[in-house]
Amino acid sequence: MDILNNESVLSWILGALLIFIFTIPYLSRWKRKHNQAQEKLDEAMRIGSNKPLMQHPIIDLSKCIGCGICTKVCPEGEVLGLVGGKAVLINGSKCVGHEVCMESCPVGGIEVSLGDISSREDIPQLSPELESNYENIYIIGELGGLALIRNAVNQGTRVAKSIHSKLNGSQPSQPIVVVGAGPAGLACTISLMEMGLPVTLLDQSEPGGTILQYPRRKLVMVQPIEMPGYGTMDKSEYSKEELLEIWDGIFKNHQPDFRSGQQLQGIQKSGQGYKITTSAGELSSDYVVLALGRRGTPRKLEVPGEDLSKVAYKLIDAETYQNKHLLVVGGGDSAVEAAVGLGQQTGNTVTLSYRKKDFTRIKTRNEEQITKAVKNGWINIMYESTIDSIHDDVVLIRQSGETHEIKNDYVFIFAGGVAPFKLMNNIGIQFGTSTIS
Ligand SMILES: Cc1cc2nc3c(=O)[nH]c(=O)nc-3n(C[C@H](O)[C@H](O)[C@H](O)COP(=O)(O)OP(=O)(O)OC[C@H]3O[C@@H](n4cnc5c(N)ncnc54)[C@H](O)[C@@H]3O)c2cc1C
Numbered sequence: 001m002d003i004l005n006n007e008s009v010l011s012w013i014l015g016a017l018l019i020f021i022f023t024i025p026y027l028s029r030w031k032r033k034h035n036q037a038q039e040k041l042d043e044a045m046r047i048g049s050n051k052p053l054m055q056h057p058i059i060d061l062s063k064c065i066g067c068g069i070c071t072k073v074c075p076e077g078e079v080l081g082l083v084g085g086k087a088v089l090i091n092g093s094k095c096v097g098h099e100v101c102m103e104s105c106p107v108g109g110i111e112v113s114l115g116d117i118s119s120r121e122d123i124p125q126l127s128p129e130l131e132s133n134y135e136n137i138y139i140i141g142e143l144g145g146l147a148l149i150r151n152a153v154n155q156g157t158r159v160a161k162s163i164h165s166k167l168n169g170s171q172p173s174q175p176i177v178v179v180g181a182g183p184a185g186l187a188c189t190i191s192l193m194e195m196g197l198p199v200t201l202l203d204q205s206e207p208g209g210t211i212l213q214y215p216r217r218k219l220v221m222v223q224p225i226e227m228p229g230y231g232t233m234d235k236s237e238y239s240k241e242e243l244l245e246i247w248d249g250i251f252k253n254h255q256p257d258f259r260s261g262q263q264l265q266g267i268q269k270s271g272q273g274y275k276i277t278t279s280a281g282e283l284s285s286d287y288v289v290l291a292l293g294r295r296g297t298p299r300k301l302e303v304p305g306e307d308l309s310k311v312a313y314k315l316i317d318a319e320t321y322q323n324k325h326l327l328v329v330g331g332g333d334s335a336v337e338a339a340v341g342l343g344q345q346t347g348n349t350v351t352l353s354y355r356k357k358d359f360t361r362i363k364t365r366n367e368e369q370i371t372k373a374v375k376n377g378w379i380n381i382m383y384e385s386t387i388d389s390i391h392d393d394v395v396l397i398r399q400s401g402e403t404h405e406i407k408n409d410y411v412f413i414f415a416g417g418v419a420p421f422k423l424m425n426n427i428g429i430q431f432g433t434s435t436i437s
Helices: 002-047 069-073 100-104 149-167 183-194 240-254 333-343 364-375 420-427
Strands: 056-059 080-083 086-089 110-113 137-139 176-179 199-202 218-220 225-227 231-233 237-239 257-259 264-270 273-278 281-285 288-290 325-329 349-353 379-382 385-390 394-399 402-407 410-413
Touching: 002 080, 056 086, 069 080, 069 100, 100 110, 137 149, 149 183, 149 225, 149 288, 176 183, 176 281, 183 199, 183 240, 237 240, 264 420, 325 333, 325 402, 333 349, 333 364, 333 379, 333 410, 349 385, 364 379
Parallel strands: 137 288, 176 199, 176 288, 199 257, 325 349, 325 410, 349 379
Antiparallel strands: 056 110, 080 086, 218 237, 225 231, 264 273, 273 281, 385 394, 394 402
């Protein structure tokens, strides 16, 4: 009897020990992950990156089993995290709508959509044909609220077909105007051309759109794309260079009437159609397709010399700048990341000019990086400074009432962007509720 008792006590102890051995590490891992995700969420809320800009994962908490698969599969990184054992949106603004989280959720607990947009002032009101509240003014691509190259291309093609069927075999009195030469505008332009319709494509910059300016190497294509003028793009990944080549080939083969460096500034009703005002003058058309994306126009400093070719509003590849005198202007994450990236290259002298006395809205990781870069002598920060003027070999910077002349080869300005929504408001486009699909 005693032996039996001893054995059962022993097996109880062993059982408890096993539970202890396996559950404690699990629980402490769980707790650590929870804390890390909570910290990231707090940081995202602090810098405002938690709020989604476009379509994003919407989690059904009653279905979520906290497996965490959705947090690992996103090509954009930390969009989702596990807090309290459930998936939560951490960096909503990073989501570009790949839908991989939705597809890999084992319990079908994620939907990727725009959510409730009734009170959003950045989602235009559109008909199912993507026509705005103005007849024959269409909005396609990211400007309408849906990210992804595939959506942009599909919407461009769809609107071209819509215009073609409206014209019912006749030709428009003037070329159709498409503004924005990203994937949406390009697809629309080439589709219209393939249907024998005249079209003018404008862009404030070079053709390519957002993605070609982004430093990431690989672009993810979850589903095949039918690209007008090219055919099926069915690889799951494309490098920026491959995309550029495809865009280039389309341009060469179709020779659209493309006008670069022309910024849309306004649209007004004029007779049966519209007067389109750009930085280069005026155009008229009965049909306008807006494919401006959502990144907007880089904000300028409006200082003498800013039009020199050595001034840029983005940094694509830090490694191409070595043994140079460089000025970075701004105090956000982009400015800090550019300054740190340039500061780490061989022989560069990097000055970071910021008009405030401290960085307040940057990621903790960037705060650590910039502190290290200053400590290592890679970067010189000029707080509370403003740019006076930019010259061929120097820049003049004002700080504490004094003007400093600093040697300079290139200037990178990160002063934010002017979102296209103000322009859209001025045109009279209505926002808020929509039937985007
Ligand atoms: C970091 C990041 C990663 C991404 N990764 C992927 C990915 O892996 N796969 C994927 O499918 N999608 C990805 N996307 C999303 C994709 O890039 C966009 O959804 C797509 O580029 C939208 O195309 P668009 O033609 O609507 O706009 P855009 O590509 O933004 O093009 C808009 C064009 O309009 C021009 N423009 C703007 N304002 C004016 C004006 N006033 N006058 C004249 N021209 C103007 C701009 O110069 C630009 O050329 C990513 C986006 C980002 C930011």
